[in-house]
Amino acid sequence: MSEARRRGLRVADTDDKGRCVMVRTVRFHELGGPEVLRLEDVEVGEPGPGELVIRVEAIGLNRAEVLFRSGHYIEPVKEFPARLGTEAAGVVEAVGANVAGFEAGQPVSVIPAFSMNDYGVYAERVIVPASAVLRRPDGLGAVEGAAVWMPYLTAYGALVDVGGMRAGDTIVLTAASSSVGLAAIRIAHRVGAVPIATTRTRVKAERLRKAGAAEVIVTDEEDVAQRVLGLTAGRGAELVFDAIAGPGVVELAKAVAPGGTLLLYGALSGEVTPYPGFELGMPALNMRTYTVTHETTNDPERLRRAAAFVSSGLRSGAFEPAVDRVFDLDEIVEAHRYLEAGAQVGKIVVTV
Template identity: 35%
Template sequence: MARGIRFYEAGGPEVMQWESLQVGAPGPGEVRVRHAAVGLNFADTYFRSGLYPAALPAGMGVEGAGVVEAVGPGVMDFVAGDRVTYTGSPLGAYSTERVMSADHLIKLPETIPFDTAAAMTMRGLTSAYLLRRIAPLREGDTVLLHAAAGGVGLIFTQWARLLGINVIGTVSTDAKAEVARAHGCEHTIVYTREDVATRVRELTDGAGVPVVYDSIGRTTYQSSIDSLARRGLLVCFGTASGQIPPINAMELAVKGSLFVTRPALADYIADPAERTALAGEVFGHVGAGRIRVEINQRYALEDAVRAHRDLEAGRSVGSSVFELESAA
């Protein structure tokens, strides 16, 4: 019998319930996937809390890796036994198995273990579009990245170093600063005791940075704006502390003709060819060992409540996964 996490109302971690699930045969264009590992992402908490809308009752989770068990009519690109990974809607990854559209799947190379895939598919693809699609960065550029010791942060900084891009990373503790530097941060700022914008100006001889990558949102928005160079770009790709405040267009002009964008991963992997290209870059770097994926928190799927509490309390470093029985 399949099992998984469901929730019937928005709220804190305690609203999640571990239940038996009915998983039928795949329909047209669908596959049934047996999970070996499932990703834990901060975005999961947005659906659970109600920040992101979900039709209730709902499953939980948008990222998993495992093996195709069956394919429905019309599925041409996958067969039973294929190793796969995925990220994206609909919810339901917190489960031992599920039926889903084949359109979301990405074939997983043998060089990438299931737990690594679950820890890095969303984070790796996010880092890929941030570094390869958002802004025309050049070798020698310096950028600011918030949450540099997080799952995206550790992949992003390693990749940036490969591209010759210097990263100033913000972190909450000295321990996290050490982790961030070990993964490629040129400089770290412990935001709990240092003023971020002031320190960025010091590190850039007063110029500021051309791009700020901000996954925190409400509490970091102003320091991000104040850290930008003239005609700089603020990339708000997450809202861990809440939504950013309303944008004051005149402030953007006064502070140097600044730009702000709020991208979503879904729009950068909607095209199958682009998704395949970005995934190929991620898998190539990880498979060759040029980028290390740090899994520092591992949970059983039935411990989702504890996992969400750890995540929201800031106790996580790097990536977190739920481990299931091997699907090999």
């Protein structure tokens, strides 16, 4: 991929009078807080082999963009100006060479399956790999289409595909009010597992119960391991799905059933994460990390199975997007501030 493409400086499109077409694009020229985000006019060109042009209607915000923008993501920003975003919904406008199954005018969703050093969807019109695009199910609007795939693909890939979640299993979910946590609750019910949600304070507890959590543990007031062991007759949870990491994994590991798995899919604590097995006397503990891009969306067969599972749940009504708040593209700085505040229950979406 060319350096120009990474910067978003494509060969300019022209209108019917031969004039360049510019699109509003969010970029940042330095690492920092939400204030570094700028809405700029950028030229956009034709798709290359294996690519699509998407007219963006809505963008799903993810914590990964905050980390990338601030320089704390699992991959660093390679050059400036940089772009953001891996999840969106829109309509296909143009199809590149060697792309099958898509046509102009088709409603689609873009899923996290590429590096933000190469592509970004915070814009009115974007070029993305066709491998990162899914057909949008009938009846699913743009806002919902930008909010559903990352949460459900992440939760399915980690809990079902990797973790082997089965009927009767108990699942402990940290950061349960996130879009992934809410999706995990519904997926647990779909397979007959029992989802236990954790939340720091009581502010979100009732909403988590209404979302389907079998039990809610308020971590500022309760001992997680003690409560989980009490709820499972001393057995523990077959899976703990953790977005926080850091020193807290020691306490979480106490809640894992013998032979169970502690799955880490985020590091919201920003602290060093120890391996708790030795401190706890070397129990039969499995502990691993999971990222949706490494294990699901960039593996065609795993993605096919995951997309089929999620689509089935959407058709049946078992799954639905959880949208907390919608912003306009002009409000992208405010949207990122809201995302960082962590008060949301579900997905934050930006319309274009």
